[in-house]
Amino acid sequence: MKRSAKSCIxxxxxDAAPAPLLAAPVAALMAGLMLCSxxxxxxxxxxxxxxxxxxxxxxxxxxxxxxxxxxxxxTLACALCGAALAVSGALLQNALGNPLAGPSTIGVNAGxxxxxxxxxxxxxxxxxxxxxxVLPGAMGNxxxxxxxxxRAGASRLTIVLAGVALSAFSTxxxxxxxxxxxxxxxxxxxxxxGGFAGIAAMDSVFFALPCLCAGFAGAVLLAGRLDILRLGxxxxxxxxxxxRAVRLSAVLCGAALAAGAVSICGMIGFVGLIVPHIxxxxxxxxxxSAKTLPLIAVAAFAGxxxxxxxxxxxxxxxxxxxxxVGILLSFLGAPFFLYLLMSGKRSRVLS
Numbered sequence: 001m002k003r004s005a006k007s008c009i010x011x012x013x014x015d016a017a018p019a020p021l022l023a024a025p026v027a028a029l030m031a032g033l034m035l036c037s038x039x040x041x042x043x044x045x046x047x048x049x050x051x052x053x054x055x056x057x058x059x060x061x062x063x064x065x066x067x068x069x070x071x072x073x074x075t076l077a078c079a080l081c082g083a084a085l086a087v088s089g090a091l092l093q094n095a096l097g098n099p100l101a102g103p104s105t106i107g108v109n110a111g112x113x114x115x116x117x118x119x120x121x122x123x124x125x126x127x128x129x130x131x132x133x134v135l136p137g138a139m140g141n142x143x144x145x146x147x148x149x150x151r152a153g154a155s156r157l158t159i160v161l162a163g164v165a166l167s168a169f170s171t172x173x174x175x176x177x178x179x180x181x182x183x184x185x186x187x188x189x190x191x192x193x194g195g196f197a198g199i200a201a202m203d204s205v206f207f208a209l210p211c212l213c214a215g216f217a218g219a220v221l222l223a224g225r226l227d228i229l230r231l232g233x234x235x236x237x238x239x240x241x242x243x244r245a246v247r248l249s250a251v252l253c254g255a256a257l258a259a260g261a262v263s264i265c266g267m268i269g270f271v272g273l274i275v276p277h278i279x280x281x282x283x284x285x286x287x288x289s290a291k292t293l294p295l296i297a298v299a300a301f302a303g304x305x306x307x308x309x310x311x312x313x314x315x316x317x318x319x320x321x322x323x324x325v326g327i328l329l330s331f332l333g334a335p336f337f338l339y340l341l342m343s344g345k346r347s348r349v350l351s
Contacts, residue, residue, distance in 0.1 A: 033308035079304040081261040086303025088257035089272025095250035103258035104269035106163030110170035111141025112262035131207035138259035194268030194326030211260035218253035223293035270333020
């Protein structure tokens with residue numbers, strides 16, 4: 001108990017000043033990348049016309065149409081999906097106490113993708129059903145991972161292995177359905193890898209907003225409770241906190257955020273793994289703990305900036321062709337995942 005009390009003092013007395021200092025430049029970077037996303041593409045729009053469109057000024061009808069119908073929906077989708085996946089990863093890592101947890105590594109993305117495909121199969125002419133179906137799929141896989149890990153022994157390695165198994169099963173079912181009915185998805189590869197090339201209207205963003213808003217609101221409300229939960233279940237119970245209910249609520253909020261992102265951009269991976277780690281170390285250093293609320297706030301900006309940057313690179317590196325954003329994120333995420341496994345903290349990561 002003495003050790004737990006010391007941990008409690010360390011977490012709640014930590015100086016929160018670095019959070020605003022880090023959030024301001026990251027938010028400015030995100031805003032700058034959003035502006036770049038508006039004028040960079042197959043047809044380049046001059047920055048002056050972009051600024052005129054943002055401020056409500058006069059600009060050519062062609063540029064106004066391009067910005068309103070194509071560029072702005074895609075830019076907003078990139079920012080929302082990046083923020084959602086990053087905050088989802090931060091919630092899952094803090095709730096499960098596992099630095100390897102993330103919406104892609106514990107099967108949340110794959111579950112959302114499976115139910116998205118099932119919605120497209122059963123209701124091919126009702127796009128809203130696809131977006132609504134991702135939520136029970138993501139939450140179902142998240143709950144299954146927690147149940148399996150509890151039955152098998154809730155170690156950090158068990159959680160990851162259960163997530164890998166559920167991801168493989170969900171992906172196999174997706175492949176079987178799309179092989180049987182290839183017409184239900186316009187671009188199977190783009191959905192499986194993840195990307196924003198198909199964003200040509202605000203419809204997909206509007207359909208995902210309820211999931212995203214609920215997830216972001218839940219993350220903010222649960223932040224203080226997650227700080228207490230990180231001290232251990234015994235300390236949480238002694239302070240009157242229902243540890244299991246808080247953990248389940250955080251996992252479900254993370255699943256809702258991932259579900260909203262999958263319904264927009266497909267099964268993009270590794271954002272929820274990379275961003276929380278980098279932000280946590282930037283806030284508190286290698287050996288200290290960051291509070292949850294500053295972590296999710298900065299992670300939201302950083303996740304949006306990362307996805308916007310990868311989308312810009314995907315549009316420009318191989319022009320006039322466009323690479324899926326998920327490929328670039330996999331090139332970044334796979335080495336990072338291996339680094340976490342091979343680092344000197346293996347015992348803490350996997351035990």
